[in-house]
Amino acid sequence: MADEPSERLIEQRIRNRLYEILEILADCDAGVDIVGIKGYFNLFEDFVHRPSIEAGSSALSKEERAIVLEIAEFLEAAAETNPDFTKAEFIDSDWPGKIAPTARAARAVFLRRGLFSEKIEESEPGQPVAIVAGR
Template sequence: MTNEPSARLIEQRVRNRIYEILESLADCDAGVDLIGINGYFHLFDDFLHHPSIESGMSVLSKDERAIVLEIADFLEAACAATPDFTRAEFIESGWPRQIAPKARDARTLFLRRGLFSEEFDESEPGQPIVLSAGR
């Protein structure tokens, strides 16, 4: 019998996946090489449009949400400015060098709180949620 993860645990995992994608975006041109052009644009977008993030009800702090939305705007602008580009053309455009500093800032912001558990619900990273005996 498999236990389904709680909504909270799913949110924690989504935040952790966003952090991992920020790692690639922060790596500038090497990040493009690591995850490819499609991954560079679409992996972040896939997690960012999670309903809880759009509504502001995720485990992201207010500042974390603001910075990831700002990065999403950068990525959207980069995609619109360089349609039908090759990897080399995209790197040459300078967009990865413009996005990387903001991704590094976001990564630092995420690490101030730390990463959440992938296995159990936490109120904050490293602080498990304790259920009362009456539940």
Template sequence: MIEEPSDRLIEQRIRNRIYEILEILAECDEGVDLVSINGYFNLFEDFVHRPSIESGMSALSRDERAIVLEIAHFLEVACEATPDFTKAEFIASGWPEQIAPKARDARALFLIRGLFSEEFEEAEPGRANIAQAAR
């Protein structure tokens, strides 16, 4: 029987996915090339606008949450400003160049704590929850 992951473990995995998407955004034009224009906008959106993140109850720290929501807003503005652009037109618009530095800052902030386990709950990256460790 496969055990369903806990809400905490899901939040840890989501934080790790957000970090991976920040790596794509940090790559500037190459990130757009890697995932296409739709992926560039939608990958981040798929993970960020969750009640747990918006309410501050996720595995993100307060500072991580703030910078992630700032990037989400930046992406929304970029998407509204370039609604029907092709990938080449979007790159030429300069938006990826504007977003990349903030994504790099966010990535560096995430790495201060490190990434969470994908397999077991942790209070902080590299530190298992007491209750989980007792199992």
């Protein structure tokens, strides 16, 4: 049986998944077509409302956390506008067009640091956490 991933490794993977979701949100109407209306809202929601992100203790930087929470507010506002949007109604409402620029900006913020490893703990992308040798 493989070892369970550490909490840090899980946080790194979540940050990488958020980046992938930003790619979808940045694609505007095409992003809605890729994942459907439920996926458009739920994919992000599945990852963003974690205690570690809301408390600021995740692998996200302060700037990444702020822009991710801004996008979450956009999605919540869109959902409140019409909780029963069909895909066509949502695209016609221009919400994807309003969300996409912020998603593109968030993507750029994430790429400044790069993506984390999915297999080893890193303090920053590309910088493995040093293991302290026992005495």
